[in-house]
Amino acid sequence: xxxxxxxxxxxxxxxxxxxxxxxxxxxxxxxxxxxxxxxxxxxxxxxxxxxxxxxxxxxxxxxxxxxxxxxxxxxxxxxxxxxxxxxxxxxxxxxxxxxxxxxxxxxxxxxxxxxxxxxxxxxxxxxxxxxxxxxxxxxxxxxxxxxxxxxxxxxxxxxxxxxxxxxxxxxxxxxxxxxxxxxxxxxxxxxxxxxxxxxxxxxxxxxxxxxxxxxxxxxxxxxxxxxxxxxxxxxxxxxxxxxxxxxxxxxxxxxxxxxxxxxxxxxxxxxxxxxxxxxxxxxxxxxxxxxxxxxxxxxxxxxxxxxxxxxxxxxxxxxxxxxxxxxxxxxxxxxxxxxxxxxxxxxxxxxxxxxxxxxxxxxxxxxxxxxxxxxxxxxxxxxxxxxxxxxxxxxxxxxxxxxxxxxxxxxxxxxxxxxxxxxxxxxxxxxxxxxxxxxxxxxxxxxxxxxxxxxxxxxx
Amino acid sequence: xxxxxxxxxxxxxxxxxxxxxxxxxxxxxxxxxxxxxxxxxxxxxxxxxxxxxxxxxxxxxxxxxxxxxxxxxxxxxxxxxxxxxxxxxxxxxxxxxxxxxxxxxxxxxxxxxxxxxxxxxxxxxxxxxxxxxxxxxxxxxxxxxxxxxxxxxxxxxxxxxxxxxxxxxxxxxxxxxxxxxxxxxxxxxxxxxxxxxxxxxxxxxxxxxxxxxxxxxxxxxxxxxxxxxxxxxxxxxxxxxxxxxxxxxxxxxxxxxxxxxxxxxxxxxxxxxxxxxxxxxxxxxxxxxxxxxxxxxxxxxxxxxxxxxxxxxxxxxxxxxxxxxxxxxxxxxxxxxxxxxxxxxxxxxxxxxxxxxxxxxxxxxxxxxxxxxxxxxxxxxxxxxxxxxxxxxxxxxxxxxxxxxxxxxxxxxxxxxxxxxxxxxxxxxxxxxxxxxxxxxxxxxxxxxxxxxxxxxxxx
Numbered sequence: 001x002x003x004x005x006x007x008x009x010x011x012x013x014x015x016x017x018x019x020x021x022x023x024x025x026x027x028x029x030x031x032x033x034x035x036x037x038x039x040x041x042x043x044x045x046x047x048x049x050x051x052x053x054x055x056x057x058x059x060x061x062x063x064x065x066x067x068x069x070x071x072x073x074x075x076x077x078x079x080x081x082x083x084x085x086x087x088x089x090x091x092x093x094x095x096x097x098x099x100x101x102x103x104x105x106x107x108x109x110x111x112x113x114x115x116x117x118x119x120x121x122x123x124x125x126x127x128x129x130x131x132x133x134x135x136x137x138x139x140x141x142x143x144x145x146x147x148x149x150x151x152x153x154x155x156x157x158x159x160x161x162x163x164x165x166x167x168x169x170x171x172x173x174x175x176x177x178x179x180x181x182x183x184x185x186x187x188x189x190x191x192x193x194x195x196x197x198x199x200x201x202x203x204x205x206x207x208x209x210x211x212x213x214x215x216x217x218x219x220x221x222x223x224x225x226x227x228x229x230x231x232x233x234x235x236x237x238x239x240x241x242x243x244x245x246x247x248x249x250x251x252x253x254x255x256x257x258x259x260x261x262x263x264x265x266x267x268x269x270x271x272x273x274x275x276x277x278x279x280x281x282x283x284x285x286x287x288x289x290x291x292x293x294x295x296x297x298x299x300x301x302x303x304x305x306x307x308x309x310x311x312x313x314x315x316x317x318x319x320x321x322x323x324x325x326x327x328x329x330x331x332x333x334x335x336x337x338x339x340x341x342x343x344x345x346x347x348x349x350x351x352x353x354x355x356x357x358x359x360x361x362x363x364x365x366x367x368x369x370x371x372x373x374x375x376x377x378x379x380x381x382x383x384x385x386x387x388x389x390x391x392x393x394x395x396x397x398x399x400x401x402x403x404x405x406x407x408x409x410x411x412x413x414x415x416x417x418x419x420x421x422x423x424x425x426x427x428x429x430x431x432x433x434x435x436x437x438x439x440x441x442x443x444x445x446x447x448x449x450x451x452x453x454x455x456x457x458x459x460x
Numbered sequence: 461x462x463x464x465x466x467x468x469x470x471x472x473x474x475x476x477x478x479x480x481x482x483x484x485x486x487x488x489x490x491x492x493x494x495x496x497x498x499x500x501x502x503x504x505x506x507x508x509x510x511x512x513x514x515x516x517x518x519x520x521x522x523x524x525x526x527x528x529x530x531x532x533x534x535x536x537x538x539x540x541x542x543x544x545x546x547x548x549x550x551x552x553x554x555x556x557x558x559x560x561x562x563x564x565x566x567x568x569x570x571x572x573x574x575x576x577x578x579x580x581x582x583x584x585x586x587x588x589x590x591x592x593x594x595x596x597x598x599x600x601x602x603x604x605x606x607x608x609x610x611x612x613x614x615x616x617x618x619x620x621x622x623x624x625x626x627x628x629x630x631x632x633x634x635x636x637x638x639x640x641x642x643x644x645x646x647x648x649x650x651x652x653x654x655x656x657x658x659x660x661x662x663x664x665x666x667x668x669x670x671x672x673x674x675x676x677x678x679x680x681x682x683x684x685x686x687x688x689x690x691x692x693x694x695x696x697x698x699x700x701x702x703x704x705x706x707x708x709x710x711x712x713x714x715x716x717x718x719x720x721x722x723x724x725x726x727x728x729x730x731x732x733x734x735x736x737x738x739x740x741x742x743x744x745x746x747x748x749x750x751x752x753x754x755x756x757x758x759x760x761x762x763x764x765x766x767x768x769x770x771x772x773x774x775x776x777x778x779x780x781x782x783x784x785x786x787x788x789x790x791x792x793x794x795x796x797x798x799x800x801x802x803x804x805x806x807x808x809x810x811x812x813x814x815x816x817x818x819x820x821x822x823x824x825x826x827x828x829x830x831x832x833x834x835x836x837x838x839x840x841x842x843x844x845x846x847x848x849x850x851x852x853x854x855x856x857x858x859x860x861x862x863x864x865x866x867x868x869x870x871x872x873x874x875x876x877x878x879x880x881x882x883x884x885x886x887x888x889x890x891x892x893x894x895x896x897x898x899x900x901x902x903x904x905x906x907x908x909x910x911x912x913x914x915x916x917x918x919x920x
Contacts, residue, residue, distance in 0.1 A: 018820040044679070046697050054821055156660070171664045180658045182642060182701070198640045199659035200616070204631045219504070236726065237506050239719040241642070241701070258718050259699040265722060266696065269729035270810055276733065277806035278799065284816045288831040292839070295803050299796065299836060303844060306795040310788050317784045324777045327787035328770050331903070334791070335766040336759065339738065343755050346737035350730055356744050360478040361514050371748040376759060379752070384763060443791070 014047040021054060028055075028063050036066065049078035052087075053285065064090045073099040077107045082283050084114045093122045100127055104178060105153040106260060109135055113149075141224075147231050148224040150264075151245040151254035154178035157185040158211060160194060165207030182242045182257060186215050191251040193218050193244045221246045222256060231256060232264040233355070272349055275431035278302070301436050309334070309443035316451035319458070325392055326454050329401055332384065334446030337408035340376050341438040344369050344416025349431045352424050366417050373413015377406035400457050404450035411445045412438070474507040481514060488515075488523050496526065509538035512547075513745065524550045533559040537567045542743050544574045553579055557586045564638060565613040566720060569595055573609075601684075607691050608684040610724075611705040611714035614638035617645040618671060620654060625667030642702045642717060646675050651711040653678050653704045681706045682716060691716060692724040693815070732809055735891035738762070761896050769794070769903035776911035779918070785852055786914050789861055792844065794906030797868035800836050801898040804829050804876025809891045812884050826877050833873015837866035860917050864910035871905045872898070 020039070027035040040048050052060060052075065063069060064087055071091075076084060076099065088096060088111065096115070100108045100123065112120060112135055124132050134153060142148035156177050158167050167184065171177065183196040195215030205214055220238055222231055222245045234240065235258055245254040274280055278298030282291060313320075313330070320327045348369075351357035357365055385402035389395060419437045420430030480499070487495040500508050512520060512535065523529060524547055531551075536544060536559065548556060548571065556575070560568045560583065572595055575583060584592050594613060602608035616637050618627050627644065631637065643656040655675030665674055680698055682691055682705045694700065695718055705714040734740055738758030742751060773780075773790070780787045808829075811817035817825055841862035849858040879897045880890030 016818055016820055021820045044698055046699070053816075054818075168663055171660075172666060177664070181660045199663055200631075200641045203628055203659055203662055204637070206632060236722055238504055239506070239722075241717075241719060257701075258722070259701060262696055262699075262718065262722060262725060265726050266729050269726050269733070273729070273733040273736065273810060274806055277736070277802045279803045279807055282807055284811060284821075284825070288828045288835065291828070291832050292835040295800075295832070295836070296839070298803070299799060299840060300843070302799045303792070303796060303840060303847075306792040307847065309795075310792055313788045313791070314785075317788065320787050321781065321784045324781045324787075325774075327780050327784075327790075328773045328777065330787075331773070331791060331794070332763070332766040332770055335769075335903075336763060339759060339762045340755075342737045343739050343758070346734055347739055347742055350733060351744060356513075358476055358514075360476055360481045361744075365744070368748045368751070372751050372755070375748065375752040376755070379756070380759060380763060383760070387763075387767065443795075 014043060014050075016047075016050055016054060021051070024051065025055065025059050028059050028066070031066060033066050033069055036063070036069065045072050045074035046078045048072065048075045052079065053083060057285075060087070061090060073102050073107075076111060077103065080283055080285075081114055083285060084111065085116075088115055088119070093119055093126065096123050097126045105131075105134070105254075106150055109138060109149065113139070113144075143225070145228045146224065147222045147226045147228065147245050147256060148254070150228055150231075150260050151222075151224070151256045152178060153254050155185060155244070155252070155255040156181045156183075157187045157193070157252060160186050160188055160212045162211050163207060164202055164205045164209050164211060164214075167202060167211055168207070181255075184211075185218070185244055185252055185255075186211055187252055190249075192249075193221060193246065193252045196244065198241075218244060221250075224248075224253060228261075228264050229268050232261050232268060235261045236265055268353070272353055272431040275429065276346060276349060276435055278435065280432070298436075305436060305440040305443070308440065309447055312444050312447045313451065316447075316455055319451060319455045323454070323458060325394075325397060326451060329388065329397070330447055330450050333401060333404045333408050333450045334443045336380055336384075336405060337412040337442030337446045338439050340373060340409045341412035341416040341442045342435070344373070344413050345420060345434050345438050348417045348420045349434065352420060352430055357421070362421060366414075366421065369417040370410065370414045373410040373416070374406070376413065377409035380409060381405040396458055400453050401450065404446070404453055407449040408442060408446045412442045415441045474503060474510075476507075476510055476514060481511070484511065485515065485519050488519050488526070491522075491526060493526050493529055496523070496529065505532050505534035506538045508532065508535045512539065513543060517745075520547070521550060531559075533562050533567075536571065537563065540743055540745070541574055543745060544571065545576075548575055548579070553582045553586065556583050560587055565591075565594070565714075566610055569598060569609065573599070603685070605688045606684065607682045607686045607688065607705050607716060608714070610688055610691075610720050611682075611684070611716045612638060613714050615645060615704070615712070615715040616641045616643075617647045617653070617712060620646050620648055620672045622671050623667060624662055624665045624669050624671060624674075627662060627671055628667070641715075644671075645678075645704055645712055645715075646671055647712055652709075653681060653706065653712045656704065658701075678704060681710075684708075684713060688721075688724050689728055692721050692728060695721045696725055728813070732813055732891040735889065736806060736809060736895055738895065740892070758896075765896060765900040765903070768900065769907055772904050772907045773911065776907075776915055779911060779915045783914070783918060785854075785857060786911060789848065789857070790907055790910050793861060793864045793868050793910045794903045796840055796844075796865060797872040797902030797906045798899050800833060800869045801872035801876040801902045802895070804833070804873050805880060805894050805898050808877045808880045809894065812880060812890055817881070822881060826874075826881065829877040830870065830874045833870045833876070834866070836873065837869035840869060841865040856918055860913050861910065864906070864913055867909040868902060868906045872902045875901045 024036065024039050027039065043051070055063065064071070076087065079087065100111055103111070112123065115123060124135065138148050154177060156171060158170060181199060183198050184202060185193045186195045186197065187193050195212065195218050197211055197215045201214055220234060220240055220243045222234070222243050224245050224247050235243070240258060242255055242257040244252050245256060247253050279295060282294060348357065381402035384405055385398040388401050389398040416438055420434040423430045423433055484496065484499050487499065503511070515523065524531070536547065539547065560571055572580060572583065584595065598608050614637060616631060618630060641659060643658045644662060645653045646655045646657065647653050655672065655678050657671055657675045661674055680694060680700055680703045682703050684705050684707050700718060702715055702717040704712050705716060707713050739755060742754060808817065844865055845858040845862035848861050849855060876898055880894040883890045883893055
């Protein structure tokens with residue numbers, strides 16, 4: 001038990017410095033276990049995980065291989081899946097069994113998921129049989145990223161007719177409870193949760209009061225097969241701290257707490273950022289080669305669409321040969337459309353992800369973006385038209401670029417929202433696939449409207 | 461008290477349908493308060509907030525103006541700042557006072573912040589004087605977005621020498637506590653927190669045990685002036701449920717719970733997505749005109765950079781006049797560089813935001829991205845060179861585009877990480893300003909390398 005009334009004034013946050021890292025590397029290379037432990041002992045498991053992530057691979061393995069170096073199970077939990085896999089490979093199955101037995105079931109399951117098949121079997125035979133059965137059942141019954149995979153099996157629950165006093169006595173006497181819990185579930189004789197009482201409310205209520213008279217209705221029970229992103233949405237929308245997880249028969253089988261969900265919420269929002277730029281699933285520990293491989297497909301698609309845009313230009317090579325200014329100016333129209341389209345697209349993807357853009361307002365919002373595109377077109381038609389007149393002293397060219405700008409930016413506004421909405425309707429992630437459609441359209445429209453109008457207006 | 465043991469099987473999540481919205485609008489227009497209340501009564505305050513956000517402005521005002529319509533204070537809390545301001549304008553200060561008095565201090569403060577100055581003064585004179593002083597002190601002492609602005613003043617704290625029994629008796633007898641609390645702070649005689657005990661641990665411990673023997677050290681006390689993004693980082697990194705907030709003298713003045721932080725975490729990740737695309741602070745309720753205004757600056761900057769890229773092209777108009785294929789192909793090189801640069805840029809911005817890219821690994825990661833850019837350049841030099849040979853049957857052109865591709869994609873990789881890292885060093889948000897630099901560089905490098913090489917290789 002930590003029992004120390006000294007006042008801590010140190011910064012709450014750990015900032016990993018190059019000098020700290022270098023010192024640790026030196027101690028690891030000197031196989032100086034005592035100093036390594038001393039350096040790490042003051043750090044929170046999350047910070048140790050950060051340190052380990054930043055060690056060069058060679059030193060990371062040397063650290064794990066240090067005789068008698070015991071890694072804190074919670075440090076492993078805080079590592080990315082990729083690093084977990086890497087490190088678990090190097091640890092004996094006996095030690096992994098110890099690690100698993102010391103963790104709550106959600107973290108233990110995560111570690112089991114990250115073992116290679118051979119080791120997984122070995123480890124499963126060595127843990128208590130009832131745990132083994134539960135883990136195997138979860139892995140075989142519920143898909144990856146479902147609520148069951150992130151819930152913990154440990155929770156506190158009492159029958160509906162108990163009093164506060166009975167509950168407190170039970171909690172004091174029972175050892176098989178989670179270390180901490182935010183609420184106590186009230187269950188009926190079928191193990192079906194009918195409500196819950198926050199721990200603090202139990203604390204504040206006299207012993208003779210019935211639990212079911214102070215309980216909140218359990219409106220937010222999570223089906224075990226629900227996707228974790230949906231779970232995260234519910235936690236966020238309804239400000240939940242914890243929620244019970246039920247199986248198909250509505251029986252309570254676990255609980256999810258908000259700390260497990262914070263990461264999901266953040267990753268979901270981040271995922272969109274990365275997907276919109278054509279990146280996904282990269283880890284900072286990936287090699288240059290593996291990153292190149294991961295980004296290859298997106299760049300290939302972009303190459304194809306760029307060639308498509310070029311074929312549009314090639315339709316007008318006669319015009320370009322006569323008026324070379326067309327070649328000079330055509331990227332401006334395409335670029336403005338591309339940017340306006342990306343703005344609309346990005347906003348739309350976020351509105352879809354946060355469920356703000358829904359069937360009841362989609363027509364209104366699409367019309368609005370169309371209008372924004374048109375306004376933008378008008379504004380930049382004037383600005384660009386003037387700029388080009390100053391540059392080339394040719395009002396034909398000015399008129400030409402102005403009209404093309406209106407057409408392309410209006411198209412950008414419309415397709416910037418239309419495409420992600422349609423993809424979303426067909427259950428395709430709009431973040432991952434919209435960019436390529438939208439920028440292709442704005443390129444093609446940009447070149448086509450500008451060069452097409454040119455061959456008409458300039459009679460070439 | 462909700463006391464209902466009926467099993468709920470309804471979907472936990474509310475999906476706002478067009479028909480529900482239309483029905484509500486009809487009832488509002490008919491001034492049928494009874495039916496309006498009936499429609500809304502089954503919904504969670506968060507869902508009512510969603511419904512109100514989706515009402516046309518006119519109906520929203522009609523709803524608020526309905527005689528005897530009482531909006532649930534928690535519904536107001538769940539609205540965006542913009543809608544809060546809009547609605548608070550329409551509510552009498554007497555009703556606002558009632559709303560504020562019924563809320564916990566963090567939510568009450570948020571509402572006060574969103575009142576216009578006149579109304580704010582009026583309201584402040586009508587709330588209890590001690591609350592008024594606290595609110596005014598917070599508003600004048602601590603900046604917007606600081607921990608003090610999002611903390612609640614209500615918390616449970618007991619002296620260090622109390623037993624569990626004393627604590628429970630105190631909690632049962634004292635009414636001025638938050639409705640729920642996740643932990644009980646242990647404070648010394650100077651009001652300085654020295655530790656905390658989770659509510660569930662108090663529940664599980666015999667009455668005669670001293671609180672300070674079961675407490676956890678309070679490593680994570682939040683200084684009141686800390687920025688909320690920093691607070692969010694700490695909650696996430698250290699898996700906190702709640703944390704005490706202290707003033708300059710280390711005295712405990714409030715607490716922050718994770719549900720207040722979830723939104724901050726999410727918004728922070730989202731902000732980057734939007735900023736990278738040149739969008740910021742848009743609300744779904746904004747008009748087309750106001751959105752156009754907000755996106756104007758970014759598009760103007762893009763126009764300037766596009767014109768800059770065009771001037772690069774114009775340097776080579778003699779070459780283009782002779783070989784029109786150059787005009788057809790030049791967008792390909794620029795486009796590939798732009799995409800590769802955006803990939804690197806987006807990854808870098810996320811790594812900086814999550815503090816994974818730090819001084820101790822920056823050289824390694826920059827070199828890696830440079831290498832990724834070079835690999836990409838090689839791969840797409842081959843692919844594009846072949847494609848162009850098939851199209852134009854001219855190996856000069858193929859060679860030309862291949863070399864330009866290597867140069868531009870390597871530059872894209874390098875500047876895609878170098879620019880955000882440098883901006884970050886100068887405390888400029890890399891998400892908001894990097895895109896324009898990176899795409900300008902890839903455009904200029906793209907046109908310059910392709911057309912420059914052309915005039916050299918093709919001797920034109």
